[in-house]
Amino acid sequence: MSSTVPLMPNTDALWMPFTANRQFKAAPRLLVSASGMYYRSLDGHEVLDGTAGLWCVNAGHCRAEIAEAIARQSRELDYAPGFQMGHPLAFEAAARLVRLMPAGMDRIFFTSSGSESADTALKIALAYHRARGEAQRMRFIGRERGYHGVGFGGISVGGIGANRKTFAANLMPGVDHLPHTHDLSQAAFSRGQPAWGAHLADHLERLVMLHDASTIAGVIVEPLAGSGGVLVPPRGYLERLRALCDRYGLLLIFDEVITAFGRLGAATASEYFGVTPDIITLAKAISNAAVPLGAVVVKRALYDTVISAASPDAIELFHGYTYSAHPLAMAAAIATLQLYEREQLFARARSLAAQFENAAHALRGAAHVRDIRNLGLMAGIELEPLPSQPGARGYEVFLRCLERGVLVRYTGDTLAFSPPLIIEPAQIEQLFGTLAETLQSIS
Numbered sequence: 001m002s003s004t005v006p007l008m009p010n011t012d013a014l015w016m017p018f019t020a021n022r023q024f025k026a027a028p029r030l031l032v033s034a035s036g037m038y039y040r041s042l043d044g045h046e047v048l049d050g051t052a053g054l055w056c057v058n059a060g061h062c063r064a065e066i067a068e069a070i071a072r073q074s075r076e077l078d079y080a081p082g083f084q085m086g087h088p089l090a091f092e093a094a095a096r097l098v099r100l101m102p103a104g105m106d107r108i109f110f111t112s113s114g115s116e117s118a119d120t121a122l123k124i125a126l127a128y129h130r131a132r133g134e135a136q137r138m139r140f141i142g143r144e145r146g147y148h149g150v151g152f153g154g155i156s157v158g159g160i161g162a163n164r165k166t167f168a169a170n171l172m173p174g175v176d177h178l179p180h181t182h183d184l185s186q187a188a189f190s191r192g193q194p195a196w197g198a199h200l201a202d203h204l205e206r207l208v209m210l211h212d213a214s215t216i217a218g219v220i221v222e223p224l225a226g227s228g229g230v231l232v233p234p235r236g237y238l239e240r241l242r243a244l245c246d247r248y249g250l251l252l253i254f255d256e257v258i259t260a261f262g263r264l265g266a267a268t269a270s271e272y273f274g275v276t277p278d279i280i281t282l283a284k285a286i287s288n289a290a291v292p293l294g295a296v297v298v299k300r301a302l303y304d305t306v307i308s309a310a311s312p313d314a315i316e317l318f319h320g321y322t323y324s325a326h327p328l329a330m331a332a333a334i335a336t337l338q339l340y341e342r343e344q345l346f347a348r349a350r351s352l353a354a355q356f357e358n359a360a361h362a363l364r365g366a367a368h369v370r371d372i373r374n375l376g377l378m379a380g381i382e383l384e385p386l387p388s389q390p391g392a393r394g395y396e397v398f399l400r401c402l403e404r405g406v407l408v409r410y411t412g413d414t415l416a417f418s419p420p421l422i423i424e425p426a427q428i429e430q431l432f433g434t435l436a437e438t439l440q441s442i443s
């Protein structure tokens with residue numbers, strides 16, 4: 001970590017994302033370095049990272065192997081065009097990624113973010129149906145409280161009202177939504193997957209009746225919804241979605257931007273739940289967030305269908321990004337995947353999950369807590385909102401925890417925990433212990 005003390009910069013020029021800019025700039029919170037489980041703040045405090053950045057730094061911060069791979073690559077090949085040209089690391093990264101994916105899902109399209117992955121997945125689904133001669137399958141079914149990034153495709157299938165309302169007039173047409181699965185009267189304080197709620201998948205059947213299967217391209221859900229408040233899928237729910245998609249010829253897209261790479265103790269949520277979709281979107285921990293990177297994983301049959309529908313010399317999919325398979329991102333991904341394997345971090349997450357669950361659920365009965373949800377190394381603790389001030393209590397708890405040296409996320413009044421998978425048992429206790437103290441101290 002740097003020994004010189006950085007100064008508070010002038011904050012005027014930056015328009016910050018998903019941030020209350022004026023509130024932040026009145027009292028900025030700056031992080032200046034990081035290592036392993038900890039950030040260091042501008043004012044010199046260590047902060048335990050209870051969120052792996054934004055659910056993305058699964059191997060912990062500033063890992064030397066990843067940093068070195070990026071530095072080496074930046075000197076050797078900084079950039080190579082990805083259209084009609086290639087470089088070896090792109091193929092190597094794709095091949096390595098395939099080894100972690102469910103059997104048969106072995107074709108990879110690289111993007112630079114989860115938002116790009118979501119929009120790419122939707123476009124691939126459309127291209128697939130068109131290639132099969134069913135171009136009229138253009139509708140998508142998303143889910144309330146779902147988050148699929150901030151592209152127009154992603155906010156259209158997404159189900160977070162605040163992210164949609166400003167742009168409502170220009171959302172993608174032909175989108176409908178399943179109900180979310182959150183119902184405190186039925187499933188509050190469930191440990192792991194709630195026993196209640198599998199029947200909510202049957203709303204897909206209702207939507208198929210309404211729109212007709214022949215107009216629907218696919219269904220996109222997060223297997224476990226993160227940003228919407230850590231909503232764990234009810235037992236049997238994903239299985240039912242899969243069966244209905246099969247029955248009606250709909251592609252099932254799992255947005256695994258948060259859930260992949262060990263968060264649940266397996267390489268993917270698909271593997272963890274034993275439900276294989278047709279398309280998986282990835283980002284975040286794919287490169288340990290050290291360089292922006294996303295990917296879309298598709299079943300071989302989908303790839304083959306799209307590829308073989310075009311004449312042999314033709315571009316099969318008119319889609320891609322300047323930074324698809326960027327050499328630095330490829331180097332970071334390869335080093336990251338090697339690190340996950342060498343340190344067996346997915347198994348580590350699995351072995352810590354029971355302690356994590358117990359530590360989270362120990363807050364049952366603490367002041368203001370109205371629900372606790374968890375799976376793997378992910379937990380959501382939902383607080384009673386302050387009267388007519390939704391989100392205010394979540395924000396206050398976030399601030400007070402930060403003062404106590406622990407970074408948590410809040411989404412509305414739900415606190416979200418998703419630490420790096422290298423977390424130590426004592427740090428798990430610190431995480432939830434700090435929250436317990438904080439809850440006791442606020443009104």
Ligand code: PXG
Nearest residue numbers: 054113114115147148149227255257258409
């Ligand atoms: N899909 C899912 C499931 C996500 O969680 C995205 C897509 C978009 O990824 P990009 O890389 O375009 O941001 C995400 C991102 C939070 C939070 O605290 C969550 C995300 C991003 C920022 C904050 O809930 N998820």
